[in-house]
Amino acid sequence: MKKLIVLLASLLALGANAEGEVTKEVFISPGVVSIDINHQGEVIKLQRDQDRDNEISSFYVKTTRGKIQKMHPFAPHAVETVGELDVIEYVKQRSAGDDTILVIDTR
Structure with missing residues (x-):
């Protein structure tokens, strides 16, 4: 009987952990889930x-996730590489009323 209780307790603990893993939020940055x-x-x-x-898309599976790739396709003009957190900060500033910022998505 004692072994059965230990087994059930172990299974419950594993189930709770697995459920917690499934419901973990996907963060934008540490501590930020949404804006x-x-x-x-x-x-x-x-x-x-x-x-x-x-x-x-499976097309993008082999891209380097989480690493900014430098872009200099327009020699001699350097293109400044900005990361997603930079873009989010610009969007927040624009949303707060900063009219000096224009965010254009050219994908």
């Missing part, structure tokens, strides 16, 4: 897809 921004008078939530198994 509310104002876009054309409407408040929208900026956040990562919370599905940890999500893949945008």
